[in-house]
Amino acid sequence: MLDYKKALKQCIKCGACMSVCPVYQTTRMETDVARGKLAVLQEVASGRMSLSSGVSETLSRCLSCGACAEVCANNVQSDTLIRYGRQQNFLKHKPALSQSLLKTITPEDMSRNVLIKGGALLEKLLCKQIPESSGLRLRFPLSFFTQRSIIPQVSISPFLEGYLPDEKSASGKIRVGFFVGCGTNYLFPETGRALLDILKEVSIVPFIPEQQGCCGVMAYMSGDQQRAVALAKRTIDLFSDHDLDYIITTCAGCGAQLKALPELFETESERRQAERFSEKVMDVTSFLIDVVGYEKLAQSNEGRSPRQQVSKDSPVRVVYHDPCHLRIKQKVMEAPRRFLRIIPGVELVDLPTHCCGHGGAFNLSNYSLSMQILDRRMSEIEQAQPDKIVTGCTGCLLQFQEGIQRIKTEKRIDVLHPLVLWKQQCL
Numbered sequence: 232m233l234d235y236k237k238a239l240k241q242c243i244k245c246g247a248c249m250s251v252c253p254v255y256q257t258t259r260m261e262t263d264v265a266r267g268k269l270a271v272l273q274e275v276a277s278g279r280m281s282l283s284s285g286v287s288e289t290l291s292r293c294l295s296c297g298a299c300a301e302v303c304a305n306n307v308q309s310d311t312l313i314r315y316g317r318q319q320n321f322l323k324h325k326p327a328l329s330q331s332l333l334k335t336i337t338p339e340d341m342s343r344n345v346l347i348k349g350g351a352l353l354e355k356l357l358c359k360q361i362p363e364s365s366g367l368r369l370r371f372p373l374s375f376f377t378q379r380s381i382i383p384q385v386s387i388s389p390f391l392e393g394y395l396p397d398e399k400s401a402s403g404k405i406r407v408g409f410f411v412g413c414g415t416n417y418l419f420p421e422t423g424r425a426l427l428d429i430l431k432e433v434s435i436v437p438f439i440p441e442q443q444g445c446c447g448v449m450a451y452m453s454g455d456q457q458r459a460v461a462l463a464k465r466t467i468d469l470f471s472d473h474d475l476d477y478i479i480t481t482c483a484g485c486g487a488q489l490k491a492l493p494e495l496f497e498t499e500s501e502r503r504q505a506e507r508f509s510e511k512v513m514d515v516t517s518f519l520i521d522v523v524g525y526e527k528l529a530q531s532n533e534g535r536s537p538r539q540q541v542s543k544d545s546p547v548r549v550v551y552h553d554p555c556h557l558r559i560k561q562k563v564m565e566a567p568r569r570f571l572r573i574i575p576g577v578e579l580v581d582l583p584t585h586c587c588g589h590g591g592a593f594n595l596s597n598y599s600l601s602m603q604i605l606d607r608r609m610s611e612i613e614q615a616q617p618d619k620i621v622t623g624c625t626g627c628l629l630q631f632q633e634g635i636q637r638i639k640t641e642k643r644i645d646v647l648h649p650l651v652l653w654k655q656q657c658l
């Protein structure tokens with residue numbers, strides 16, 4: 232607590248974070264920028280203010296993107312401090328039903344999660360019954376509970392149920408584990424399939440524990456430390472003792488969380504075990520470009536004609552969107568672009584990088600604000616007239632699916648993961 236109070240006081244109120252915070256840039260409200268939130272948290276820490284529902288609301292209006300910490304000259308880890316504030320808030324206001332629901336939506340073992348497998352059932356059972364103001368909404372990673380114009384479909388054949396028995400144990404010169412994540416398993420299983428196909432091209436079969444579950448990012452960002460730790464322990468146990476060189480993810484949110492696992496643990500031995508796990512975690516495009524090798528991948532595509540082109544001499548125009556959890560939290564920007572540039576028949580259009588406004592729980596608790604941030608991003612993207620929007624994060628993929636509906640364009644614009652674009656064009 233002493234360190235926390237000290238860290239809060241490190242903010243010198245310079246306002247540099249105002250220029251990068253997507254929420255503040257949209258609302259211009261002081262309580263929406265890191266500086267304002269930290270001021271509120273200082274009041275709470277000093278006892279002059281209580282953790283009221285107003286404070287809770289203020290804390291929810293943060294995308295956990297980390298842009299404020301990135302530009303802060305005084306090295307204030309604002310996103311971490313806001314998360315700590317959420318933890319205190321969670322301990323104080325823990326809704327009675329939240330733990331059982333959270334267990335459902337952040338499954339420990341996806342192979343046993345009957346409720347999520349029946350997405351329609353889930354929607355029917357839970358969605359309509361939970362009011363907008365409920366804290367339960369903060370803990371649901373999908374978008375069933377909101378006034379979205381589209382509802383993402385839960386796959387009737389989740390990724391973890393659909394791969395072949397001979398794809399179950401690691402083989403190849405590089406020993407790789409695949410952390411699937413809820414988004415890839417239930418919503419975008421084609422991303423997992425594309426990964427297996429691309430790895431096969433370079434003679435790698437990854438280790439994929441069937442009983443794996445959620446990375447815990449939603450629990451962690453919402454302040455449920457206990458749940459996040461339980462999920463982290465399970466994941467670390469499942470991947471340890473398999474002599475893996477790398478553990479790859481196809482979702483920026485999962486990757487950022489898995490890399491941050493050591494900070495969840497208090498004992499030295501647990502932290503060290505988490506560090507051994509986390510240092511192997513890599514985003515899939517970094518792995519393919521930096522470990523498998525750009526040259527090797529480029530060679531595998533040499534002489535291949537693209538499967539799709541707009542016309543004979545006209546490549547597919549692709550906008551790549553940087554997920555905050557990849558660009559800011561994992562410092563990965565070049566690898567996805569290099570990966571996309573070696574896909575035949577693709578013209579990569581580079582745009583200034585801005586947040587899409589999803590932010591996991593933020594999208595659910597602050598839907599209209601999330602849509603305002605999205606609309607701004609969509610207007611930038613629309614001007615580039617892309618055929619496809621490509622991004623490596625489940626939350627961003629969901630957000631852009633919504634964005635396409637909102638701009639009501641007659642042109643068909645697909646939203647997909649870089650791996651799926653590779654598969655579409657090459658395999």
Ligand code: SF4
Pocket residue numbers: 241242243244245246247248249265266299302303304305306307309
């Ligand atoms: S940039 Fe850092 S020091 Fe400046 S106001 Fe924001 S959090 Fe405070």
Ligand code: SF4
Pocket residue numbers: 251252253254255263264265292293294295296297298299300309310
């Ligand atoms: S983490 Fe992102 S949304 Fe939250 S205060 Fe910082 S810049 Fe704003």
